[in-house]
Amino acid sequence: MAHDEQTVIKQQGIYRIIVTDTAGTYTEKNKNDVLIDGSHFGINSAEMAVKAGAQGRIGNDAGIGKNNAGIAGLKLLDQHGIPGAAVSAMSAKIGVGASTYATGKVSSVNEAAKKLGIKVGMTAKEAADIMFQALLKKAK
Amino acid sequence: MVHEVHKIVKQQGKYRIAIANSATSITGDNKNDVFICASHSGINVGQYAAQANVKGFIGNDAGIGLEEAGVAGLKVLDEKGIPGAAVSSMSAEIGVGPTTYETGVISVVNKAAQKIGIKSGITAKQAADLMLQAAVKQGK
Numbered sequence: 001m002a003h004d005e006q007t008v009i010k011q012q013g014i015y016r017i018i019v020t021d022t023a024g025t026y027t028e029k030n031k032n033d034v035l036i037d038g039s040h041f042g043i044n045s046a047e048m049a050v051k052a053g054a055q056g057r058i059g060n061d062a063g064i065g066k067n068n069a070g071i072a073g074l075k076l077l078d079q080h081g082i083p084g085a086a087v088s089a090m091s092a093k094i095g096v097g098a099s100t101y102a103t104g105k106v107s108s109v110n111e112a113a114k115k116l117g118i119k120v121g122m123t124a125k126e127a128a129d130i131m132f133q134a135l136l137k138k139a140k
Numbered sequence: 141m142v143h144e145v146h147k148i149v150k151q152q153g154k155y156r157i158a159i160a161n162s163a164t165s166i167t168g169d170n171k172n173d174v175f176i177c178a179s180h181s182g183i184n185v186g187q188y189a190a191q192a193n194v195k196g197f198i199g200n201d202a203g204i205g206l207e208e209a210g211v212a213g214l215k216v217l218d219e220k221g222i223p224g225a226a227v228s229s230m231s232a233e234i235g236v237g238p239t240t241y242e243t244g245v246i247s248v249v250n251k252a253a254q255k256i257g258i259k260s261g262i263t264a265k266q267a268a269d270l271m272l273q274a275a276v277k278q279g280k
Binding site: 004021022023024038039040042043044045048060061062063064065066067069070072073089090091092093094095096099103 | 142161162163164165178179180182183184185200201202203204205206207209210212213229230231232233234235236239243
């Protein structure tokens with residue numbers, strides 16, 4: 001039922017930054033991508049990114065909420081060495097991927113993202129660029 | 141887009157209460173269901189549920205967030221007269237469907253839900269039962 005499109009924001013060789021409304025659109029075609037979406041960063045949406053073989057992901061912290069469920073997926077990405085960051089629910093409209101990218105401010109990061117220099121307070125655009133540059137560097 | 145086996149917690153005739161983690165797993169097969177999930181209740185999620193013509197919808201309010209995007213989908217459901225409600229992100233774990241049903245407390249309701257007696261502060265279970273009874277009554 002989720003027929004949302006994926007928009008390519010940047011591309012260099014086979015590597016891309018992709019924006020989409022929902023993590024439900026992720027497939028193995030995204031294995032060379034930094035993924036930006038409007039989904040929460042709970043455990044199931046992170047599983048979708050891991051299954052797709054994503055190179056990085058930025059989602060929404062969904063107000064973080066009970067048992068930090070809104071960002072529980074960041075740890076899962078760490079288990080696979082994938083950098084992950086969530087933007088504050090007050091900085092971007094959940095469900096709207098373009099909003100995550102355009103106005104999102106990073107509120108939570110995982111260990112893999114920290115290692116790349118991604119920090120709380122950065123814009124989603126800055127974080128995405130850092131993930132993308134790290135990916136290009138790794139591929140060399 | 142996402143394949144998930146929905147857990148059926150109640151059934152009355154052809155009408156059911158179905159639980160899923162993600163709204164991206166909704167299909168036309170859910171047209172007789174009160175659909176409970178742990179997605180945010182944003183615009184795209186409202187669209188998936190409306191397209192499937194579900195009999196009722198309960199999701200997570202995702203902290204409500206910027207421009208109330210976390211519950212923007214409830215209005216989409218109202219356009220089709222479908223009762224919709226969201227549970228507080230502090231009452232249930234976003235991304236984990238069973239917690240919406242087991243521990244969720246309603247924070248936001250749409251007009252169609254109000255009409256059948258659903259109010260903020262009641263449990264997700266109570267709200268789901270009201271939606272199921274309304275569907276059964278309407279189906280008679």
